[in-house]
Amino acid sequence: MFYLVKNEMMKLFGKKANWIYILILIIAVAIGGMVQQKLGGEPSQNWREKTQAEVTQLQKDLEAAPDEEKEWIAQEIQKKQQYLDENIDPNAASNWHFMNGTVIGMGTLVTLFAVIVASASVSSEFADGTIKQLLIRPHQRWVILLSKYLSVLIYSLMLLAVLIASGYIVGTLLFGSGDFNARFVEITLEGEKIAVVGTQFLLKVLYYIPSLLVVLTIAFMLSTLFKSQALAVGVGIFVLFLSSTLGGIMILLTEKYTWTKFLIFPHLDLTVYALQENILQDVTLPVSLATLAVYYIVFLLITFAFFQKRDISI
Amino acid sequence: MTGKALEVRSLTKKIKNKVIVDHVSFEVEKGEIFGLLGPNGAGKTTIIRMIVSLIGRTEGSVHVNGHNLDGEFKESMSEIGAIVENPEFYKYLSGYKNLLHYANMARQKITKERIEEVVRLVGLEKAVHQKVRTYSLGMRQRLGVAQALLHNPSILILDEPTNGLDPQGIREFRDYLRSLTKEGISVIVSSHLLSEMQLMCDRFAIIEHGKLIHVSSIDTLKEADRAAQNVVFEVSDSDQAIHLLMEHKLGAEAVKSGNGQFTVSVDKETIAAVNQLLVTNQIKVYGIQLVTATLEDRFLELTGKGRKEEEASVLSS
Ligand SMILES: Nc1ncnc2c1ncn2[C@@H]1O[C@H](COP(=O)(O)OP(=O)(O)OP(=O)(O)O)[C@@H](O)[C@H]1O
Ligand SMILES: [Mg+2]
Numbered sequence: 001m002f003y004l005v006k007n008e009m010m011k012l013f014g015k016k017a018n019w020i021y022i023l024i025l026i027i028a029v030a031i032g033g034m035v036q037q038k039l040g041g042e043p044s045q046n047w048r049e050k051t052q053a054e055v056t057q058l059q060k061d062l063e064a065a066p067d068e069e070k071e072w073i074a075q076e077i078q079k080k081q082q083y084l085d086e087n088i089d090p091n092a093a094s095n096w097h098f099m100n101g102t103v104i105g106m107g108t109l110v111t112l113f114a115v116i117v118a119s120a121s122v123s124s125e126f127a128d129g130t131i132k133q134l135l136i137r138p139h140q141r142w143v144i145l146l147s148k149y150l151s152v153l154i155y156s157l158m159l160l161a162v163l164i165a166s167g168y169i170v171g172t173l174l175f176g177s178g179d180f181n182a183r184f185v186e187i188t189l190e191g192e193k194i195a196v197v198g199t200q201f202l203l204k205v206l207y208y209i210p211s212l213l214v215v216l217t218i219a220f221m222l223s224t225l226f227k228s229q230a231l232a233v234g235v236g237i238f239v240l241f242l243s244s245t246l247g248g249i250m251i252l253l254t255e256k257y258t259w260t261k262f263l264i265f266p267h268l269d270l271t272v273y274a275l276q277e278n279i280l281q282d283v284t285l286p287v288s289l290a291t292l293a294v295y296y297i298v299f300l301l302i303t304f305a306f307f308q309k310r311d312i313s314i
Numbered sequence: 315m316t317g318k319a320l321e322v323r324s325l326t327k328k329i330k331n332k333v334i335v336d337h338v339s340f341e342v343e344k345g346e347i348f349g350l351l352g353p354n355g356a357g358k359t360t361i362i363r364m365i366v367s368l369i370g371r372t373e374g375s376v377h378v379n380g381h382n383l384d385g386e387f388k389e390s391m392s393e394i395g396a397i398v399e400n401p402e403f404y405k406y407l408s409g410y411k412n413l414l415h416y417a418n419m420a421r422q423k424i425t426k427e428r429i430e431e432v433v434r435l436v437g438l439e440k441a442v443h444q445k446v447r448t449y450s451l452g453m454r455q456r457l458g459v460a461q462a463l464l465h466n467p468s469i470l471i472l473d474e475p476t477n478g479l480d481p482q483g484i485r486e487f488r489d490y491l492r493s494l495t496k497e498g499i500s501v502i503v504s505s506h507l508l509s510e511m512q513l514m515c516d517r518f519a520i521i522e523h524g525k526l527i528h529v530s531s532i533d534t535l536k537e538a539d540r541a542a543q544n545v546v547f548e549v550s551d552s553d554q555a556i557h558l559l560m561e562h563k564l565g566a567e568a569v570k571s572g573n574g575q576f577t578v579s580v581d582k583e584t585i586a587a588v589n590q591l592l593v594t595n596q597i598k599v600y601g602i603q604l605v606t607a608t609l610e611d612r613f614l615e616l617t618g619k620g621r622k623e624e625e626a627s628v629l630s631s
Contacts, residue, residue: 010407016406128405136366137416137419138387
């Protein structure tokens with residue numbers, strides 16, 4: 001098994017494209033860092049005075065403002081007052097802030113590349129005709145398939161590691177090394193929430209991994225179902241795209257049709273659980289994890305059963 | 315346990331009710347080169363695919379060196395080295411890395427020295443560290459043979475192995491197969507090029523429409539044909555020569571064929587006798603030529619295509 005996985009890794013890294021994905025990831029992080037540095041507010045020593053001045057100004061505006069703006073201004077005041085009360089600089093920037101925000105956002109890129117690689121994994125062997133040479137060896141088919149699956153898994157986790165490492169390096173270079181335990185204000189769908197920046201980042205990474213696993217398993221399944229590499233990769237990316245857009249729509253639909261919450265789409269982005277307790281009233285992290293686990297097992301079963309029986313006649 | 319390298323029993327493949335291979339049985343002895351002959355679409359590749367378990371069998375069993383392919387899959391497969399149709403490789407890797415890849419998949423450890431040895435055998439030393447993308451068809455074919463041989467299999471299955479090899483390469487390949495059989499390795503080759511099979515195989519099976527219609531030894535065929543062969547004599551006076559032959563009752567129905575030539579059906583000894591007769595009667599003999607009845611003729615006869623071909627040649631002449 002070790003040698004089979006080693007073979008697959010050799011093939012993965014024999015392809016230039018798979019090096020380029022890593023490169024793109026690093027470049028994207030660097031660009032993201034620079035853009036954030038340009039656009040982000042300047043952190044300064046006297047932020048308390050500034051924020052205090054803003055609050056005073058807003059309070060003045062509040063009296064003169066028309067009724068419909070009053071509520072919004074009141075909220076702004078409350079927000080800024082909270083910064084002051086909690087002693088959190090809203091413009092604070094550090095490597096951890098960068099990683100919790102921009103770098104996590106780039107997880108999508110990792111997913112995208114993982115999907116491309118996973119959906120090419122088996123289908124490319126069909127497309128190149130190498131599958132027949134691969135399967136006439138003294139190994140059970142499912143073992144060979146498993147080695148492919150593991151190699152895709154390893155590659156994807158490597159992408160994730162590259163993302164985190166380059167995020168840390170770029171973040172430290174551009175924003176300086178910050179306090180892991182610094183508190184900050186996280187903006188969520190349900191309003192604002194105060195959290196510890198380092199822990200929050202780790203939590204998001206942790207929640208990201210099951211989604212990555214499931215998505216690349218779907219792509220891998222497509223890769224064994226289709227003989228055409230282009231088709232497998234195309235459908236794989238389409239599913240990825242669909243899942244990111246459908247996730248939100250599905251959540252809305254569940255109010256009308258409760259069964260939609262058992263579809264895979266609302267559960268594919270677990271990182272929301274870093275921000276809120278539940279997606280829907282009765283959909284919490286354990287529910288989502290259990291749903292994903294069921295789908296995961298079903299996908300794997302389909303993949304391996306299909307491949308074991310398949311006639312290789314190319 | 316049997317002494318056979320390969321035993322195939324009523325191998326059958328149906329795809330969507332279409333019978334592609336129909337109860338094919340044959341055996342291959344140790345150290346034998348066995349041919350699968352048949353026109354395009356006969357089912358040769360399908361038979362090979364079933365033996366190497368790339369596709370399922372609708373019916374039938376395969377035993378490799380006594381191992382049942384069903385029960386002892388790994389044991390069976392490590393006895394087999396194969397090329398199925400055109401050998402395909404990872405084009406983005408070098409030939410050497412491709413071989414390393416397959417070496418890693420063997421059940422026993424394959425040393426670097428073994429890989430280099432095989433590379434030398436197929437004559438790829440110069441190109442082996444280049445990317446396979448840059449290889450010619452013949453070079454890929456050689457690499458294909460190399461990957462099939464890496465793990466010292468006891469049976470080599472090659473689907474149209476000389477496809478893409480140059481004449482020099484084909485000759486070397488043939489000699490190499492011969493030397494392999496000396497070590498007790500059995501070889502199965504498929505081809506529709508009969509002249510090639512004639513030079514290569516000990517025995518062959520003719521496959522047509524998925525059925526095995528004939529198994530024969532090429533050597534016995536050759537001998538049978540030699541018993542009475544058509545021989546063309548080129549002489550100074552063909553009419554007188556034919557007359558002489560009739561007189562001495564040598565050979566059967568000598569026929570004048572073209573300028574100063576005649577054809578007669580005789581066996582080996584009679585050729586010498588005819589020659590002597592002509593010379594002693596002051597007829598100059600410029601040439602004696604055997605018209606070998608090729609396997610091709612025999613093959614066409616067996617597959618029932620001979621007649622049409624003959625008609626065609628009569629029409630064109
Ligand atoms: N997957 C398949 N589905 C349907 N028919 C098939 C399939 N594979 C092969 N066939 C048919 O089976 C027959 C035998 O094919 P096969 O490739 O075994 O022939 P072959 O003897 O190797 O021919 P060639 O000399 O051209 O290589 C052909 O008529 C082909 O059309
Ligand atoms: Mg064929």
